[in-house]
Amino acid sequence: MPRSKVKLAFIKDNKVRKNTFMKRKECLKNKLKEVSILCNIVARVIMYSSYEP
Known part of the structure; x- marks a missing residue:
């Protein structure tokens, strides 16, 4: 069963919006x-957010 298209829109x-961002970040x-566990590598990500200093 194919997934339906997600309509992208700005969350006003x-x-x-902050709650959605935090969920996606986690x-x-x-x-x-x-x-990193499956490939046995060290992986890093840099995330910038206007919600955190």
């Missing part, structure tokens, strides 16, 4: 950890 509500960290 700051609270919702998912990316988990994927990076999985790849």
Whole structure:
């Protein structure tokens, strides 16, 4: 069963946008950890955010 297309749109509500960003950030960290374990490599990611100093 194919996935449906996701309509991309700017999230206007700051609270919702920040929450979505934080969730995606955690998912990316988990994927990076999985790849580094599977490939037996050291992996790093640099993320810039306007939500954190």
